[in-house]
Amino acid sequence: MNNRRSxxxxxFLTAGxxxxxxxxxKSIAADIADAFRELRIMTPEAAAQDEELWSRIQQAYxxxxxxxxxxxxGVSPQPKVVQDAANRYYTYANEAPSYYMWRILDxxxxxxxxxxxxxxxxxxxxxxxxRNTTEAINTVIxxxxxxAGDEVVLTKYDYPNMINAWKQRxxxxxxxxxxxxxxxxMESDDEVIEKFKEAIxxxxxxxxxxxxxxWTGHIMPAKALCALAKxxxxxxxxxxxxxxxxxxxxxxxxxxxxxxxxxxxxxxxxFGTGLLYIRKERIxxxxxxxxxPENQIDxxxxxxxxxxxxxxxxxxxxxxxxxxxxxxxxxxxxxxKYLKQFWIDQVKDIDxxxxxxxxKPSLSGALFNFGIEGMDAGPVHNALFRTHKIHTSPIKWxxxxxxxxxxxxxxxxxxxxxxxxAIDAVALK
Numbered sequence: 001m002n003n004r005r006s007x008x009x010x011x012f013l014t015a016g017x018x019x020x021x022x023x024x025x026k027s028i029a030a031d032i033a034d035a036f037r038e039l040r041i042m043t044p045e046a047a048a049q050d051e052e053l054w055s056r057i058q059q060a061y062x063x064x065x066x067x068x069x070x071x072x073x074g075v076s077p078q079p080k081v082v083q084d085a086a087n088r089y090y091t092y093a094n095e096a097p098s099y100y101m102w103r104i105l106d107x108x109x110x111x112x113x114x115x116x117x118x119x120x121x122x123x124x125x126x127x128x129x130x131r132n133t134t135e136a137i138n139t140v141i142x143x144x145x146x147x148a149g150d151e152v153v154l155t156k157y158d159y160p161n162m163i164n165a166w167k168q169r170x171x172x173x174x175x176x177x178x179x180x181x182x183x184x185x186m187e188s189d190d191e192v193i194e195k196f197k198e199a200i201x202x203x204x205x206x207x208x209x210x211x212x213x214x215w216t217g218h219i220m221p222a223k224a225l226c227a228l229a230k231x232x233x234x235x236x237x238x239x240x241x242x243x244x245x246x247x248x249x250x251x252x253x254x255x256x257x258x259x260x261x262x263x264x265x266x267x268x269x270x271f272g273t274g275l276l277y278i279r280k281e282r283i284x285x286x287x288x289x290x291x292x293p294e295n296q297i298d299x300x301x302x303x304x305x306x307x308x309x310x311x312x313x314x315x316x317x318x319x320x321x322x323x324x325x326x327x328x329x330x331x332x333x334x335x336x337k338y339l340k341q342f343w344i345d346q347v348k349d350i351d352x353x354x355x356x357x358x359x360k361p362s363l364s365g366a367l368f369n370f371g372i373e374g375m376d377a378g379p380v381h382n383a384l385f386r387t388h389k390i391h392t393s394p395i396k397w398x399x400x401x402x403x404x405x406x407x408x409x410x411x412x413x414x415x416x417x418x419x420x421x422a423i424d425a426v427a428l429k
Contacts, residue, residue: 028059146205148173258279268408350424352372368406370405
């Protein structure tokens with residue numbers, strides 16, 4: 001029994017050490033491990049274009065070959081190592097739930113917090129583990145002490161769950177929402193910064209900043225906007241749902257007060273995992289969504305009192321971090337941008353094709369939105385799937401009316417070639 005307890009404790013406290021070899025056929029495992037080693041000595045630019053190398057890494061996924069999935073922005077598949085880690089922890093927890101889950105598995109939370117904090121470039125005392133971006137950002141929206149007349153600056157292109165949260169505070173508390181609008185595609189950081197600056201009044205308390213617009217993939221100048229907020233004693237909230245583990249940056253680079261993201265998107269962690277970052281001195285300014293002990297007023301853990309949760313999927317986050325690190329943030333970002341650039345270069349001159357995302361390299365990552373003149377997003381999306389088995393996300397929001405395309409590291413260049421052929425066929429009809 002002691003050996004059993006020791007084994008389980010050691011397993012859980014590793015918080016997801018990557019072990020390719022134990023989870024695949026030996027020949028495949030060796031090939032993937034060799035690919036990771038080769039990748040580590042390559043520049044991001046060289047790695048991005050090496051199809052043979054990426055085809056070997058793609059073996060780590062169990063993605064369906066029945067469709068071409070280009071809606072990875074909504075939720076991403078997990079590598080098999082992550083799936084297996086979650087299953088392993090779940091099986092252990094079920095052997096004696098109240099003991100293995102609460103006495104053993106829960107001890108992995110602090111090592112995991114440290115691991116996540118290292119990835120994010122922040123202190124572990126500033127990072128809470130939660131379930132998704134909505135939970136993270138809503139915690140801040142509803143937790144800040146705002147009163148009637150206080151103003152929040154946000155845009156018409158923010159995520160609906162966040163917009164609805166602010167509208168609820170507007171109705172309940174009488175705060176004022178100042179809406180910004182932009183031409184699409186957005187082409188200028190300076191224009192964005194200037195509009196936020198012009199919206200500042202003596203009552204402005206919050207900038208709500210979507211780091212990457214989920215509708216179009218546009219990258220907002222978050223660092224500059226956070227600096228502007230700080231200079232005017234304004235809280236800065238950054239919705240990083242689509243940038244964390246997608247772009248090559250650290251949360252600490254932004255200078256924000258608050259940051260939330262979903263780990264089941266670009267990090268490829270288990271479904272229903274996320275994080276909330278709060279600058280240390282701001283923790284006391286935010287009420288948790290669910291009550292916490294009084295002695296946790298300035299403790300980041302006060303945002304984790306959600307009752308019983310899935311310890312198994314939480315601990316498997318560690319394996320996702322290891323997989324991400326094995327590729328490398330810069331190499332991953334370069335590959336994703338390469339796949340995006342390949343297909344938009346091929347379709348930009350097709351008659352009736354239009355872009356809702358800027359083609360400037362600095363203003364988007366993998367996520368990109370296009371449209372076909374004379375067609376709504378839904379029919380284009382349906383045609384791509386019905387005839388070509390290409391799954392996208394149809395977007396019709398404000399001035400955007402087209403499918404959103406989001407490849408991932410398991411996406412093949414051949415898949416993007418199929419997309420180009422499909423767009424050409426749909427546009428000709």
